Amino acid sequence: MKKWIAVTLVILAVLVAGCAEEKVKPTPTPEEKKETPKEEKATPEKKTPTPTPEKKETPKATPTPKPTPKKVEAKSPVVECTVCHTKSVDYKPHVNGGQLCGNCHGWDPHKIHVGPGTINLDCKVCHGTPPKLVVPKPIEEGRTVCENCHAYPDAVKPSYGNLVNIHLPRGKYCTVCHGTDIAGIHKAADKFVEQ
Ligand code: HEC
Ligand code: HEC
Ligand code: HEC
Ligand code: HEC
Ligand code: HEC
Structure with a gap:
């Protein structure tokens, strides 16, 4: 009889444990269900880029199209200044821009x-290499040392400080x-x- 009691207790224990497991199980199952739709969602997302031929490039390519319309939006309201300002290269403040670089x-x-956050040029670009070490000095009296460089496309050739010639070819409009x-600007x- 004691054996039967022991056996029933064991069975009960197993059932209780089973119930407990069943009670525990329901909680994970919705989680599993939550995970599955994610996978389902993830797969069509993965499928959408695939139409484009190269699979490896598509994830990299997808972020790039987004900035491009932004650039168009940013540029579209801006008037093409050079339509009227055809001689901006010759404007005095631009020609004498070498005095303003530092401002x-x-x-x-x-x-x-x-250093960090800069283009981080090698010292030798400006100072040369050991036997012929130089400290750059302005090429002409009255000019700043910045004017020794920044021509376009060769930035190590003299720019003579012309602001338009320095910035516009480098995409700085x-x-x-x-x-x-x-x-x-054109309030005048x-x-x-008001008259
Ligand atoms: C439709 C012709 C036209 C366009 C386009 C134009 N400008 Fe002008 N701008 C002028 C004229 C004319 C003047 C001189 C008279 C004046 O100040 O209105 C002038 C004057 C200026 C001045 C001097 C203002 C002052 O008070 O000293 C600046 C700076 C200037 N423009 C910058 C720009 C820039 C930057 C753009 C492009 C975003 C631009 N302009 C587009 C015609 C134009
Ligand atoms: C690197 C900066 C820079 C860029 C790029 C630049 N300018 Fe200027 N510009 C100046 C400064 C500085 C002045 C003199 C101070 C001022 O008027 O704000 C000036 C002056 C001017 C003036 C007044 C000229 C005068 O004699 O009073 C006009 C007009 C002008 N810029 C138009 C333009 C146009 C058009 C472009 C593009 C083709 C351009 N700028 C690009 C910095 C710049
Ligand atoms: C009126 C202000 C102003 C003056 C004066 C000025 N700059 Fe700039 N410059 C700028 C701005 C704004 C940018 C764009 C910065 C950016 O995009 O982070 C720039 C960008 C540049 C760049 C980087 C272009 C690139 O490839 O990214 C160079 C090089 C440069 N300037 C050189 C000069 C030199 C040399 C002088 C003097 C001859 C000068 N600047 C005068 C405002 C100025
Ligand atoms: C873009 C050009 C440029 C670069 C790159 C550059 N320098 Fe210079 N350096 C100059 C200029 C121009 C001077 C002259 C002082 C001034 O105009 O501020 C100078 C001055 C110096 C001086 C002082 C010399 C004197 O007799 O006054 C030292 C030292 C120096 N640089 C070291 C370095 C080292 C080290 C590096 C690399 C980590 C470096 N520079 C990178 C342009 C540069
Ligand atoms: C000996 C040549 C030399 C001298 C002097 C020099 N630069 Fe440069 N600079 C360069 C070169 C080379 C670059 C990198 C190529 C480029 O931007 O086109 C550069 C880059 C720059 C940039 C862009 C930096 C970046 O992180 O993208 C600015 C702004 C600038 N220079 C401004 C100046 C100013 C202002 C002076 C004067 C105080 C000056 N430079 C003096 C050669 C020079």
């Missing part, structure tokens, strides 16, 4: 060119310095209103 970039050549408030064009 916007700072005057310390090392903070601009060397008039608006990086003058802003995009075109009406604000509305001078007739």
Whole structure:
């Protein structure tokens, strides 16, 4: 009789354990169900890029199309300045721009060119190599040392400080310095209103 009691207790214990497992199981199952739709969602997402031929390039290519429309949006409201300003290269403040570099970039050549967050040029680009070490000095009196360089495309050739020639070929349009408030710049064009 004691054996039967023991056996029933064992069976009960197993059943209770089974119930407990069953009770435990329900909680994981919705989680498993939650995971499965994710996988289902993930697969069509993976499928969408596939239409494009190269599978490896598509994930890299997908982020790039996004910036391109943004660039178009950013550029579209901006008027093409050079339509009217055809001689901006010859404007005095642009020609004499060498005096202004430091106002916007700072005057310390090392903070601009060397170290983290910069293009990190090798010292020898400006100072040469050991037997012929040089400290750059302005090519002409009245010029700044910045003008020794920054021609386009060869940045180590003299630019003579022309702001337009330095910035525009490098993709830095008039608006990086003058802003995009075109009406604000040209307020004088509305001078007739106040009269
Ligand atoms: C439709 C012709 C036209 C376009 C396009 C144009 N400008 Fe002008 N801009 C002028 C004229 C004309 C003047 C001189 C009269 C004036 O100030 O309105 C001028 C003057 C300026 C001035 C001098 C303002 C001052 O008060 O000293 C700046 C700076 C300038 N433009 C920048 C720009 C920039 C940057 C762009 C492009 C985003 C641009 N302009 C597009 C015609 C134009
Ligand atoms: C009125 C302000 C201003 C002046 C003056 C100025 N710059 Fe700039 N420059 C800028 C701005 C703004 C940028 C764009 C910065 C950016 O995109 O992070 C720039 C970018 C540059 C770049 C980087 C272009 C690239 O390839 O990314 C160089 C090189 C440069 N300037 C050189 C010069 C030199 C040399 C002078 C003096 C002759 C000068 N700048 C004067 C405002 C100025
Ligand atoms: C973009 C050009 C450029 C680069 C790159 C550059 N320098 Fe210079 N350096 C200059 C200029 C220009 C001067 C002259 C002082 C001035 O105009 O501020 C100078 C001055 C110096 C001086 C002082 C010399 C003196 O007699 O006053 C030292 C030292 C120096 N640089 C070391 C370095 C080292 C080390 C590196 C590389 C980690 C370096 N530079 C990278 C342009 C550069
Ligand atoms: C001996 C030549 C030399 C001199 C002097 C020099 N630069 Fe440069 N600079 C370079 C080169 C080379 C580059 C990198 C190529 C490029 O941007 O076209 C550069 C890059 C730059 C950049 C872009 C930095 C970046 O992180 O992208 C700016 C801004 C700049 N120079 C401004 C100046 C200013 C301002 C001065 C004067 C204080 C100056 N440079 C003096 C050669 C020079
Ligand atoms: C690197 C910066 C920079 C770039 C790029 C630049 N400018 Fe300027 N511009 C200046 C500075 C600095 C001045 C003188 C101070 C001022 O008027 O803000 C100036 C002055 C002017 C003036 C007034 C001229 C005068 O004699 O008073 C006009 C107009 C102008 N810029 C138009 C343009 C146009 C158009 C472009 C593009 C083709 C352009 N700028 C590109 C910095 C820049």
